[in-house]
Amino acid sequence: MNHRKITTLTAAFAGVFAVSGAAQAAPWALPTGPTGANTRFGWSNGDHPGGVGVVTGAFGTPSVDVDGFHFIDEFGDMNFHAQVGGPTVINSKTRAVVDVATSVPANALPLNEIRVVETGTYQGDPASFQVTASLQVFTFVGNKNTQSIALDPATFLPDGTWFIDQTFTFSDLAAFPLPGNTFPNIPLTKFKFDLVNILHANGSTAGNFIEKTSAHVYLPEPSSCLLFAVGTIGLMRYRRSASRIH
Numbered sequence: 094m095n096h097r098k099i100t101t102l103t104a105a106f107a108g109v110f111a112v113s114g115a116a117q118a119a120p121w122a123l124p125t126g127p128t129g130a131n132t133r134f135g136w137s138n139g140d141h142p143g144g145v146g147v148v149t150g151a152f153g154t155p156s157v158d159v160d161g162f163h164f165i166d167e168f169g170d171m172n173f174h175a176q177v178g179g180p181t182v183i184n185s186k187t188r189a190v191v192d193v194a195t196s197v198p199a200n201a202l203p204l205n206e207i208r209v210v211e212t213g214t215y216q217g218d219p220a221s222f223q224v225t226a227s228l229q230v231f232t233f234v235g236n237k238n239t240q241s242i243a244l245d246p247a248t249f250l251p252d253g254t255w256f257i258d259q260t261f262t263f264s265d266l267a268a269f270p271l272p273g274n275t276f277p278n279i280p281l282t283k284f285k286f287d288l289v290n291i292l293h294a295n296g297s298t299a300g301n302f303i304e305k306t307s308a309h310v311y312l313p314e315p316s317s318c319l320l321f322a323v324g325t326i327g328l329m330r331y332r333r334s335a336s337r338i339h
Contacts, residue, residue, distance in 0.1 A: 117143050117149075118140040118141060118142045118143060118149075119140060119141045119143065119149050119150050120139065120140045121139035121140060121141070121154055121155065121187075121189075122154045122168065122170065123154075124168075125139070125154050125155055125156060125157055126139070127139040127140055127189075129157060130195055130196055130197045131157065131158065131159050131196065131197065132159055132196055132197060132198070132201065133159040133193070133196055133201050133312065133314065134159075134191050134192065134193050134195075134196050134201060134204070134312065135191075135192050135193070135194070135195025135196050135197070136157065136162075136189045136190060136191055136192070137189070137190045137192065137195070138188070138189060138190045138285070139155075139187075139188070139189040140187070140188060140189075141185065141186065141187050141188075142186050142187075142188065144186075146182075146184055147184050147185060147186065148172065148183055148184060148185045149185070150170065150172070150185070151171065151172045151173050151183055151185035151290075152164045152171060152173070152185055152186075152187040152288075152290075152308060153166055153167075153168060153169075153170040153171030153172070154167070154168045154170055155187075159314075160311055160312065160313075161208075161309060161310050161311040161312040162189065162309065162310040163307070163308075163309050164187070164307060164308040164309070165306075165307045165309075166306065166307070171305075171306075173185065173213070173290065173292060173304060173305035173306075174292075174302060174303075174304040174305075175292040175293060175294040175302065175303050175304075176294050176300065176301060176302035176303075177217070177221075177294050177295070177296050177297065177298055177299055177300065177301045177302070178299035178300065179302075181293065181294045181295070182291065182292065182293055182294075183290075183291070183292045184289075184290075184291045185289075185290060185291075186287060186288065186289045186290075187287075187288050188285060188286060188287040188288070189285070189286065190283070190284070190285045191204070191283065191284055191285070191286065191312065192282065192283040193282045193283070194282055194283065202280075202314075202315045203279075203280035203281055203282045203315065204280060204281055204282075204284075204312050204313075204315065205262055205263050205264075205280040205281070205315055206260060206261065206262045206263070206312070206313045207228065207230070207260070207261050207286065207310065207311070207312060208258075208259070208260040208261075208309075208310075208311035208312075208313060209226070209228055209244060209257065209258075209259050209260075209288065209308070209309070209310055209311075210256070210257065210258045210307075210308070210309040210311065211224070211226060211247070211256065211257040211258075211290070211305060211307065211308045211309070212254065212255070212256045212305070212306055212307045213247075213254065213255050213256075213292075213303065213304050213305040213306050213307075214253055214254055214255070214303075214304050214306060215249065215253055215254075215255060215301075215302065215303040215304070216253060216300070216301050216302050217294075217296060217298055217301030217302070218296065218301075219249035219255075221294065221295045221296035221301065222247075222249070222255075222292075222293060222294055222295070222303040223246075223247075223291075223292075223293040223295070224246065224247035224255065224257065224290065224291075224292055224293075224303070224305075225243075225289075225290070225291040225292075225293070226243075226244040226247075226257055226288070226289065226290050226291075227241060227242060227243050227244060227288075227289045228241070228242050228244060228261070228286065228287070228288055228289075229241045229242075229286065229287040229288075229289070230242075230263075230266060230276075230284055230285070230286055230287075231284060231285040231286075231287075232276065232277055232281055232283075232284045233283050233284065233285075234277045234281070235275060235277070238274065238275065238276060238277065239271060239274055239276075240266040240267075240269070240270060240271060240274070240276050241271060242261065242266070242269075244257055244259050245257060245259055255303075260313075263276070263277070263278065263279065263280065263281060264278050280315065286310060288308065288310060290305060290308070292304075292305060
């Protein structure tokens with residue numbers, strides 16, 4: 094479980110979602126496609142939204158397995174490269190609906206956690222680069238059920254690589270709802286995720302660059318211990334209620 098403080102999006106950055114959603118989206122390409130299923134979950138509406146200033150499809154086509162969604166340029170269509178003297182800002186977004194009811198076979202276990210891992214390379218002074226990443230989750234439970242989280246800043250390593258690795262349980266998300274929203278503190282059977290990335294390359298040295306080489310949206314398998322704990326808590330609450338009645 095991630096116990097870091099969750100930083101919700103500022104109004105300006107949250108506007109990226111609204112602007113991006115206004116334009117034509119590009120569905121995930123085959124062989125993955127916008128719809129599919131495995132034994133853990135089904136997915137639908139997989140696409141790359143467009144918008145003003147947005148590079149549609151920069152994430153490329155993901156591969157999908159029981160662990161989640163993997164944007165690793167497996168199909169040669171990732172385009173996340175910002176550099177001094179070239180495009181200095183790359184802004185893109187990808188999204189999908191996850192539904193365990195449409196797994197094959199149907200009705201897999203509910204999910205309770207999302208882990209986002211991103212990696213990349215850079216050339217130049219790390220202080221000249223910025224990775225702005227955020228995750229939005231829409232739960233389909235109730236009327237106001239969206240949570241938007243700004244991911245931690247990227248860690249730049251001396252070998253010319255960088256990474257982000259952050260995990261959120263749905264309990265984490267429920268603890269920091271957006272103003273006017275609520276978020277269910279329960280494992281979910283269906284939700285939509287939106288992953289936004291903006292790469293910035295600053296400075297004056299031509300050719301210095303920052304590039305994203307992978308992005309993963311992991312959906313860890315529910316722990317049997319967690320499920321046991323949920324059942325135990327429910328049993329304890331039942332016993333307490335029964336004792337009050339008697």
